[in-house]
Amino acid sequence: MAATNEVEALSDADLARLVATGAVQGAGEAENELCRRLGPRLRLYGLRHLRNHAAADDLAQEVLVLVIERLRAGRIRDPERLASFAFGACRLVARNQRRGIRRRQDLIDRFGPDLPQVVEPDMSWLGQKRLRSCLEALEPRHQTVLLLTFYSERDSNEIARDLGLSAENVRAIRHRALVRLRDCVGQGES
Numbered sequence: 001m002a003a004t005n006e007v008e009a010l011s012d013a014d015l016a017r018l019v020a021t022g023a024v025q026g027a028g029e030a031e032n033e034l035c036r037r038l039g040p041r042l043r044l045y046g047l048r049h050l051r052n053h054a055a056a057d058d059l060a061q062e063v064l065v066l067v068i069e070r071l072r073a074g075r076i077r078d079p080e081r082l083a084s085f086a087f088g089a090c091r092l093v094a095r096n097q098r099r100g101i102r103r104r105q106d107l108i109d110r111f112g113p114d115l116p117q118v119v120e121p122d123m124s125w126l127g128q129k130r131l132r133s134c135l136e137a138l139e140p141r142h143q144t145v146l147l148l149t150f151y152s153e154r155d156s157n158e159i160a161r162d163l164g165l166s167a168e169n170v171r172a173i174r175h176r177a178l179v180r181l182r183d184c185v186g187q188g189e190s
Contacts, residue, residue, distance in 0.1 A: 007033050016079035019071040031071075035064050038086055045087065049094045059097065063089045127185065134184035142177035149174055 007015070007029045018030040042063050046056025067086050070076050076085055135143060148159045156167040156174075163170070 012037065012082050013079040016071055016076060016082045019068065020074050020076070020079070022072065031068055034067070034071075034082075038067070038083070039064060041083075042086065042090055045090045046094065049090075050097060055097060059090060059093055062093050066093075130185055131181075134181055137184060138177055138180060142173060142180070145170055145173045146177050146181070 007018075010018070010030070010033070012034065015030040015034050019027050019034065021027070039060055042060035043056050046059035047053065050056055050059060063086055066089050067076075067082070070085075076082065135146070138146070144163070145159060148154045148162070149156075154162075156170045159165075160167040160170045165173075
C-alpha cells in the first residue's frame with residue numbers, strides 16, 4: 001500500500017522516467033498510474049473529436065499502448081512533455097480513424113448495392129427499462145458502489161477510501177448488489 005501511495009504522489013514525468021528505466025520494482029505500478037491518469041483525458045479527447053463512445057475508447061486504448069511502448073523503449077525524449085506527446089498521438093490516431101471511417105463509407109457507397117444485407121441483432125432482450133428500475137430499487141449504498149465500480153471504473157481500494165469502508169466491505173457490498181440486481185432482472189424475463 002505504501003508503494004502505491006508513493007507512486008500516486010509522483011508527477012507524470014517522474015512516472016515516465018520510472019517506466020523508461022525498466023526498474024522491476026515500481027515500473028508496473030507506474031504504468032498503471034499513468035494509464036489511470038491519462039485514460040479519462042484521452043477518452044474525452046476521443047469523444048470530442050470522434051463523437052462515438054466506442055471509437056473514443058479505442059482511441060484511448062491505442063494511445064495508452066503507444067505511450068507505454070515508447071516509454072519502455074526509451075523513445076520519449078522529454079518526460080516533462082508526456083501529456084503533449086500523448087495528445088499529439090491522439091490527434092494522429094483520431095485522424096487515421098476518421099480516414100478509415102470515410103474509406104469504409106466510400107466503399108459502401110460504391111459497392112453497397114452489391115453487398116449482402118447485414119441483419120442487426122435483436123437487442124430487446126437487454127431490457128434497459130427493467131435494468132434501470134432494478135438499479136433504482138437497490139439500496140443507495142449498493143447503487144453507489146456499483147456506479148463507482150462500473151461507471152467510474154474505480155477499484156475496491158479507491159471506493160473504500162472514498163466511502164470510509166474497508167476494501168473487503170466494498171467487495172461484499174458489490175457482490176450482494178450484483179446478486180440482487182441479477183435476481184431482479186431475471187424476474188422480469190419470466
